[in-house]
Amino acid sequence: MAIHSNAFGRVSLTGDDAKKFKRQVTFGRPKANAKDNVERGVELVQSFRSQGGKLTFNTVKTK
Numbered sequence: 431m432a433i434h435s436n437a438f439g440r441v442s443l444t445g446d447d448a449k450k451f452k453r454q455v456t457f458g459r460p461k462a463n464a465k466d467n468v469e470r471g472v473e474l475v476q477s478f479r480s481q482g483g484k485l486t487f488n489t490v491k492t493k
Contacts, residue, residue, distance in 0.1 A: 443451050
């Protein structure tokens with residue numbers, strides 16, 4: 431597969447995958463459901479922050 435990542439989350443696309451991604455970014459159209467989900471997420475984040483919320487993530491290494 432042409433996707434490479436490291437512990438810091440960097441992703442590199444090569445070859446045909448890179449070309450396809452570039453076409454999707456340039457010509458792709460978001461679905462209506464995605465727009466609704468983003469709006470809902472923004473509302474949740476704003477509510478969380480306004481109440482002094484703090485979030486911590488713990489990761490578990492899998493095999």
